[in-house]
Amino acid sequence: MLANYGYSDGSGNYFITIDTDKCNACGACVEACPAQIFQVVDEDPNDPMNEEPLAIVVAGKKKKLKYECGPCKPSGDNRPALPCVMVCEGCAISHSW
Amino acid sequence: MSEEKRPEFWRWAETNWVNPDIRWEDAQFITLGIDVGSVSSQAVIMADGKMYAYGNMRTGSDSPNSARNALKFALGKTTLTEVKISYCIGTGYGRVNVPMADRTVTEIACHARGANFFYGPKVRTVLDVGGQDIKAIRCDEKGKVTNFLMNDKCAAGTGRGMEVFSDLLSVPIGEVGERSYQVEKEPPAVSSTCVVYAKSEATGLLRKGLSTNEVLAAYCSAMADRIYSLLERVGVEPEFAITGGMAKNRGVVGRLTKKMGLEPLKTSWDTQLAGAAGAALFGYALCQKSKGKGK
Numbered sequence: 001m002l003a004n005y006g007y008s009d010g011s012g013n014y015f016i017t018i019d020t021d022k023c024n025a026c027g028a029c030v031e032a033c034p035a036q037i038f039q040v041v042d043e044d045p046n047d048p049m050n051e052e053p054l055a056i057v058v059a060g061k062k063k064k065l066k067y068e069c070g071p072c073k074p075s076g077d078n079r080p081a082l083p084c085v086m087v088c089e090g091c092a093i094s095h096s097w
Numbered sequence: 098m099s100e101e102k103r104p105e106f107w108r109w110a111e112t113n114w115v116n117p118d119i120r121w122e123d124a125q126f127i128t129l130g131i132d133v134g135s136v137s138s139q140a141v142i143m144a145d146g147k148m149y150a151y152g153n154m155r156t157g158s159d160s161p162n163s164a165r166n167a168l169k170f171a172l173g174k175t176t177l178t179e180v181k182i183s184y185c186i187g188t189g190y191g192r193v194n195v196p197m198a199d200r201t202v203t204e205i206a207c208h209a210r211g212a213n214f215f216y217g218p219k220v221r222t223v224l225d226v227g228g229q230d231i232k233a234i235r236c237d238e239k240g241k242v243t244n245f246l247m248n249d250k251c252a253a254g255t256g257r258g259m260e261v262f263s264d265l266l267s268v269p270i271g272e273v274g275e276r277s278y279q280v281e282k283e284p285p286a287v288s289s290t291c292v293v294y295a296k297s298e299a300t301g302l303l304r305k306g307l308s309t310n311e312v313l314a315a316y317c318s319a320m321a322d323r324i325y326s327l328l329e330r331v332g333v334e335p336e337f338a339i340t341g342g343m344a345k346n347r348g349v350v351g352r353l354t355k356k357m358g359l360e361p362l363k364t365s366w367d368t369q370l371a372g373a374a375g376a377a378l379f380g381y382a383l384c385q386k387s388k389g390k391g392k
Contacts, residue, residue, distance in 0.1 A: 047199075
């Protein structure tokens, strides 16, 4: 499942997508993110029939992604690789902006 | 000074129903789904995965009470009592506040499951336009979510916005869709769907001499634009279905259909019930998996 967390408003689209089929719940993103955006939960809240643990975006941060992710996304041409994307073993995380 | 009661143009009809063909006594599992949304609350009771009864009403200021009231409303026409219910799942915005819930499931999973039940297994894209959020969901033939997106940061393009507009223009909410088509020429969409900005823009349009119907048309098409841009993010694959209260608004649905070039499926069920129906179905599935035995 492609889980899109975030929002779109007048200033743009701010979504973090987690591909739940690729996520192995290793928790590396939880450690890597300086803003503590990710958490690992015991079962998929969007699929009650699936009991595998996986990473999700913390509920309280979903509506603030533009600002929470800001420090990792300096403006300019050579943006460094994002820590959450870099550490993800299954390449499950992507950002829309 | 006597206070005159102002008509409530935004108010929609609260309904309950019971299926006369089902005897709940014969059912192995009676499951309950309660969807406490930001605007409306629904309770759906299923007997072995078949629709038995429902209640659909407005969410009050108190979520636990809204859940109780919706259940009471659904039970109203039946001989069933709460103790006979084998499993209850809470869903929706206020799901953590459903006191009788055995567990909670997100509304995204429930709407996909409910749409699968209402519209059949060929549904691949579900759009839910609720009271304060918009959900675009892709699912497989079993109603399992494959891709989803929920915009709950702002109420633009949602039922709440439509309520504000029907109140502003003194048009009963049930007539908004019909009247938005009673215009000679389709006006350009209002430039912002933000409820507050659109409201002031609408006031300006009225002053410019546009008729009430034309302003409704302008707002309906702005809503359709916004919903369409969210749908594009997850991608639309036929068949397409709309759940939630906005599915009853022909003004928005018609304009969205025209933009997409894809006709949404139709159902005889109340589209607002999809979330609660999905929750009740999950309850039934969990009972069958014998997870929910012994409440």
